[in-house]
Amino acid sequence: MAAIPVSPLAPQSYPDLPEIAGVRFATAEAGIKYKNRTDVLLMEFDEGTTVAGVLTRSKCSSAAVDLCRANLPGGKARGLVVNSGNSNAFTGMKGRESVQHIADIAAKALGCPASEVFIAQTGVIGELIDASKFDGVLDQAATRMNALPWIEPAKAIMTTDTFPKLAGAVLEFDDVEVRINGIAKGSGMIAPDMATMLSFVVTDMPIAADVLQALLSEHVQKSFNSITVDSDTSTSDTLLAFATGKAQVEPITSLSDPRAQFFGEALFDVLFELAILTVRDGEGATKQVSVHVEGAVSDESAFRIAKAIADSPLVKTAIAGEDANWGRVVMAVGKAGEPADRDKLSIRFGDLLVAKDGERAAGYDEKATSAYMKGEDLELTVSLGLGEGSATVYTCDLTHGYITINGDYRS
Amino acid sequence: MAAIPVSPLAPQSYPDLPEIAGVRFATAEAGIKYKNRTDVLLMEFDEGTTVAGVLTRSKCSSAAVDLCRANLPGGKARGLVVNSGNSNAFTGMKGRESVQHIADIAAKALGCPASEVFIAQTGVIGELIDASKFDGVLDQAATRMNALPWIEPAKAIMTTDTFPKLAGAVLEFDDVEVRINGIAKGSGMIAPDMATMLSFVVTDMPIAADVLQALLSEHVQKSFNSITVDSDTSTSDTLLAFATGKAQVEPITSLSDPRAQFFGEALFDVLFELAILTVRDGEGATKQVSVHVEGAVSDESAFRIAKAIADSPLVKTAIAGEDANWGRVVMAVGKAGEPADRDKLSIRFGDLLVAKDGERAAGYDEKATSAYMKGEDLELTVSLGLGEGSATVYTCDLTHGYITINGDYRS
Structure with missing residues (x-):
């Protein structure tokens, strides 16, 4: 397959997102589909990180989506593993065992419970992923984690995207800066083998998981849920928001906290910008x-x-x-x-x-x-x-x- | 615009449909959009012809569809006018007046009430049709009506179709032959300016309008309502069935007549064949x-x-x-x-x-x-x-x- 030209709607430059305390990341080559190609992203969150998520409504959701759905009610996150090359969707019981194996490896590498690891996978449907390819790879990645630059994870999760997608927002509460960084991948139901919209948002705001979930569910409606490239919904669509809580401000523990609305609006700005970038990288898009x-x-x-x-x-x-x-x-x-x-x-x-x-x-x-x-x-x-x-x-x-x-x- | 090549799925030959007593037709050039091009079909039915129809469910139905909807409850048909080049859809009150004018001209030419004339129009949306272009044209067409060959009306209603669509069935009731002939046009929501699926079926079976309507409504489900080219529903989709009643058999006056089922099955065969031909002429179709x-x-x-x-x-x-x-x-x-x-x-x-x-x-x-x-x-x-x-x-x-x-x- 010939290389796909960069979308004429690609941005002229990419934002230089700031560090967010409490999160580090590394990318790796696991050789899932191709050799010598970055295909894995590992993110590590400090203890105390809360999490919220919105997952595909497909009746044929992937094993990774099912794992996220099972782990989200816990409200805590310590790790995120994203791979391209194989979505591990429609792979039955063996698919479920394979994502559990990947979660176990990540948990061991990060020293956390497997129930606090989240996984997102994209690529071909119906082929069981060889989870043993992650053996050693995640351990090794965990030894070289960085907090910058954010374009690195944004690039690592690309598949047939023609440009990386990043967006950020900065708020102030009581003169303390609070940061929200987001990355996304997707250009419709990306070819060649079916793919997916994935987006990950990280903030240092201390915010309870249920409040974060409420804000995420509200603001996804007029952002990611209001875009369409080709009307085809993926089996693997995943949006996760992580809050490390490192900003030195009072935690938001309730929706009735007036700061929840301000934070929600900034969160929306990030989600909306990422959603529009996804449309602008829609397959074949010229307008x-x-x-x-x-x-x-x-x-x-x-x-x-x-x-x-x-x-x-x-x-x-x-x-x-x-x-x-x-x-x-x-x-x-x-x-x-x-x-x-x-x-x-x-x-x-x-x-x-x-x-x-x-x-x-x-x-x-x-x-x-x-x-x-x-x-x-x-x-x-x-x-x-x-x-x-x-x-x-x-x-x-x-x-x-x-x-x-x-x-x-x-x- | 370059000529569209004939669909690779076009049939090798066209059926030689038999004459149906009680119906005659002629084609004409009214210059609706282009000069020197057949763009009008006039069909005349003998007195006693019953009619049934299925029309688009679009909330933006065309003036011609509205006229058919108004005339169908009468159950009687004497004339059908079909034109290409302008669908006269979304043309407001003036559009309604223009189709009424066409119906009046046809009624005069055929010597029948305007309420027994049916109209179907395809072509560009939003442009008022100049109904005066039909003045004289329908009168003149009415002087040279023929009962054969059926490929003529099938060709006359084509727009960007790449081949004419005809199908027929012959039944026997009490050793008397009963005929059903059908024609259709459509290749999705045909380009260049939006178009339509149109189909007209004529039989010499004597059958009450309400029975014909029930059978048509039933059998459209697994024929025309079960095809899709591009998911786009026209403002002008029209399927009409006319029964001249000239076959020398007892009329079907009730669905409980056992012959209604047999007739319905033959009607279905014709509808299904026309529907499949429409898919096989789908825009750009190769499979x-x-x-x-x-x-x-x-x-x-x-x-x-x-x-x-x-x-x-x-x-x-x-x-x-x-x-x-x-x-x-x-x-x-x-x-x-x-x-x-x-x-x-x-x-x-x-x-x-x-x-x-x-x-x-x-x-x-x-x-x-x-x-x-x-x-x-x-x-x-x-x-x-x-x-x-x-x-x-x-x-x-x-x-x-x-x-x-x-x-x-x-x-």
Whole structure:
């Protein structure tokens, strides 16, 4: 398979994220699929680190996802192991034993209970991972842990991503700096063999696991859960947040602590930035598209309509062709199965009104709209005129690149 | 836009459908979008013809669909007008007036009430059709009506279809031959400007409109409602069945007439054949795929899982690449949101067992499975092991051709 060119939507530079006390990491080569390639990330957290997570809702979740699901209620984390090359999904009882073996090795290397180790795996589905490849590798990695630079773990978890994804935020509570660093991988359901969105966020904020979980669950909705590249949900999607508690501020122990909201907003900023970076590395993407729906009967209804538009192959191919084909947006609204009244429907491309009250807008300007479509960042807004519900879904266009990446790699 | 090559899945020849007493047709050039191009079909039915129909469920249905919906309860049909070049969808009150004008012209040309005229339109969305273009054209067409050959109306309704779609069935009741002829157009949500599945079926069977409607509604489920090219539902999808009643047999006036079932089965055969032809002309299609799901908790659940697989871009691109990537089928089952137990799941490609009880099948043969993927007609079977529910959805692969047709036509 030829190398995939870097996304034209890649950022010009990467943030230089600061150290976070209480976390160190190292990368390694375990030879899971290829030799001489970094394929493992080990992260170590100091004692007292709390953890929260959001995992795929797939009915065919991977063994690693099942292990995270089992360990999350404990609320404590000491280690994280991430590998590429094999997702170890759909590998039955032997798959479960293999992730347990990896957790055991990591626990021994880090000197912690295996129940405080979290694992995320991406790569081919249906092939049992050879857990013995981790023997020695994690022990050795544990001897050379660093706290910087954060681009290293961000790069280590890439598979067919064309650029590393990092984002951070800094808050102040009582003149003390609190830091949130995040990394992510994913470019849709990444080819060649199916993959996944993985994201890991680390903060030095002292915060109880249940509060962290509540904030994470809330803020994932308008970030990672509001993006779509190709409508395909992975068996391995994993978002984990770790809080080392090293910042010298009073711990947040309850959602009613007014600082919880501020912290949550900063957490959202990090999650949102990582989510957008993921869309901008969507397979074959040449444009980023924000689909806004307003005036729906509810936010949920608005979300489903926005998702129908963002997932429509006809809308996405029109955008790839820089075609102001708003008729396809009408089509997608119509097929969403949600309350909509054709004769109240209005559509804007950017600030340009293209349709109003169920027909083409009186002042519709084909030339201006076509010019708008040549941009790299597009905003489509649908106003339903029925109620107060609104939502935004972020996606990319559907190009030959997507077909090449996902369909052309076998000879 | 370059001409689209004929689908490699096109039939080698077309059936020579027989005349059906009580129906005649002519085609014409109204210059709706292009000059010197057949863009109108007029069909005339003798008095006494009953009608039934199934129309798009889109919330943004076209003016023509709305007119059919208004006229269907009458149960009588004398005329059908089909045009390409403009779907007249999303054109507000003026769109409604324009289809009424076309119905009035047709009624005058045929000497019948306008409420017994049906209209179907495809083409660009959001542009009001100039109904005056039909003035004279329908009158003139009405003077040169023929009953043969049926390939003529099948060709007249094509837009970006790469081949005409016809199917027929002949039954005998009391030694009297009864005929059913059908035509269809559609290749997904046909490009370049959004289009539609249209199908018209004509029989000489004397059958009450309500019985015809019941049979049509029943048999559309496992035919047209079980196909997907790109998951996008048109604003104009229209299936109409006309029964001239000219066959010299006792009329079917009730579903309890045992002949209703036989007739329904023959009707299904015609609908199914037309539906499969539509998939085989799917935009960019190089392979036809039948996705069978069995062992689901209900038929509805099986259908939703089969649809999730058939709509998955990753499954469809893998098929285009002749890649036996059954992991993507697992992914699609997992994301369907329907009851599924990973550890009871089995998958077959053709007769080849690739996964069993939640892991790769013991005797999995990569070479044989890859060889199977090179075929033109593929069968994927997913067994859930939960219940008795089953369903089949028919689709095609997702190739560069789809992107070219839908995304590349504007410079």
